[in-house]
Amino acid sequence: MSVEEFHISKLVLDKFCVAGINYHKAGAATRGMFSITPECFGDIASSAKAAGIKSVFVISTCNRTEIYGIADSVLQLVELLVPHTRGDKNSFFEFGYFKSGEHALDHIFNVAAGLDSQILGDYEILGQLKRAVDLSKKYRLVGPVMDRILNFVYQASKKIKTETNLSNGTVSVSFAAIELLQQTPDIENRAVLVIGAGKFGSTVCKNLKTYLPQTSVTIMNRTDETARALGEANKISFARYSEISAEIEKADIVVVCTNAKEPTVFPDYFKPGAEKIILDLSVPMNVHPDVKNASGIKVTDVDQISKSILDRTLAIRKAEVPKAQAIIDFYKKEFSTWLHEYHYALHLKTWKAKLNEIDTLHTQVCEFYNDKELIDETERVARAQKAVKQLAVNLKLRNDKGCQFISIINDYLQTR
Template sequence: MTIFALGINHRTAPLDIREKVAFAPEQMMEALQGLADAAALKEVAILSTCNRTEIYAEGEQADQVLHWLAQQRRISLEQLQSCHYLLTDSDAVRHIMKVACGLDSMVLGEPQILGQLKSCYAVAREAGKVSTVLNQLFQQAFSIAKRVRTETAIGQSPVSVAYAAVSLSQQIFSDLRDVRALLIGAGETIELVARHLQEKGVREITVANRTLSRAQDLAEQFSAQGILLSEIPDYLHRADMVISSTASQLPILGKGAVESALKLRKHKPIFMVDIAVPRDIEPEVAKLQDVYLYTVDDLQAVIDENIRSRQSAAGEAEDIVEQGVVGWQSQLRALNVVDTIRAFRSSAEEARDHELEKALASLRAGQAPELVLKSLARNLTNKLMHTPTTRLKQAGEQGLTEHIDLAHHLFGLKKPDDGSES
């Protein structure tokens, strides 16, 4: 049994590669099925966020996974080979647990990744690609993440990508109470952005989303206005700040729309943060004068200033993760024993069924029931004893006393030298 984690993240790959290999939610089911077939994987799950795309699987064909990913996302194999990582068995388990705890995130200890990992697990289960091994692994990872949250202080200070985006805006605007904000998307990240902006007293918030009802539901929480994505050109010129985070595979905001807005604003600057992967705002927008466009990778400097308080808690979290790895190894050994027990039981049941059929045939032929039962008991005993007895004799001849001692332990036998029969 081989478990592996293969992927790229914010440490190994730039944004332009990460956005190429990102999977939209509506693509995930088909991707799971295609990957499982292409690499002959027993179990598989795919995690795709703004900072990482990772594949967790049980199987032997990790190299085929990389080839599939390159072909599926139309990216050269050489590019992926230069920035991917592959972890197996205990190293893979440790990595997944660290991801769940936020220890491998750009924002140390950020809580959103746990929800994203749970969603990854749920989708893979729905697709029928998670069973015994990955199920136990995910459950162990979730349990360890909960312990880290409750037993350490890693999540106490407000550090997240959303928080970093709002903190960066405070370096641009002296007073957010004079700022109008346009938020694109209505997911968890944008909700966090809206909450932080409201706490900072921002003057006005508008939420734009593909679904109007979702935009309005989110806007209502913050006394904001909800609009459709198609209405953005009508509102963009009013926005001093634009923060975007959607799951769109194509840009939401192009250079032309921003140029038009700047003209209406008489070139009053606009601050923009694109948290999405793939990007929501065309990179060419950054070339416009009076636009300050930042991506998720640009937030690292802000984040670094805010994670120092979490460093000591991270050490405690690492210790809990190591306990989780040990626990997983114990569970894995138990799974291996289950397979052995299943094989042993199957062998015994096969012998039973064979001898039972012979006994029933004898009864139908008119043989005396007492003789049939005695023959059944004798033959079944001989069959069950044959292989263990042969192996024990061989162990004795070869001087393998530890095998003989193990047989006494497994079958609860008393040794002859204690005065009792074995």
């Protein structure tokens, strides 16, 4: 790439900006002040068009709100975003980040790959990014440069997903519990009691039916009707909460998801010598501390599950980061190649049309050609396409650009 080409490419890339706020510096309450709904984006889109900005989109999740755009300054994006939130500029400048050029490009690649997620390798962010871009496209606010950036970002994210283990393994406590149970000998013939039919308990029940379909599962909850409905929805047994002691006695494994402020499972629910596995997934712990002292009872809490399963998963994912970064570097180079050729694109399109015009005029008015010798439109277009393709190659490989346009006309007219 020549110095001139590098300068032009850098001028274009430097206009790619991102301003955002995320979990790194801002708590949930602060992040919430800057959240954006799809409906709000319509107002942002109108403001962007009024400001002459042709490419912009906003991604807003529980962990981040970011505005990306092609602008003269990243501060233009701040002016677009903040007035449409419940936050203020002072807070945004205190907790936010502001990047342009290469730094902004690195950021969007890392975000899409899950490298910047609160849980390393979280692939959900890519779907959220795509939905944000699709919304912006409805307002015609994704131009050719932004579109090509996103194209390479998507390709990199997909390759990282399929060719590395960055997103593999268990990262949720509810699924970690299932993975722990899968390691239990003869799990197919064990009876599992789930106590608590809230959101967490519901997820546990669904995972049990999906990943341990042969295992007997019973659900109970302080509100019997809630447990009954969950049981029917997942085709598992239901037991009344008043029978908690008897149901614990019948179970081999008890999963506690009650999330109450005080313990809900007590030592007197267990007969001496009974062997049982207790998974306490509640915060704070809902299994009374003395239950651990009972003979034959093994209690595992959330922290222990995190240590045994989640920490191992994150260690595996961290080892995959260099592979992911190498893939990102490859696609960044691909984008750089495309970008430094892009400024010829409009000229090439114009020259293709001009060659067609010259050819039509030349064959129609010159007395050397009769009607039988006139080429049809399909062949004319093919010849022009071939000539422009060669011009693109010459512009890329040779520096005498002024001569290229004259040469291409001569070569084109001599091709019959």
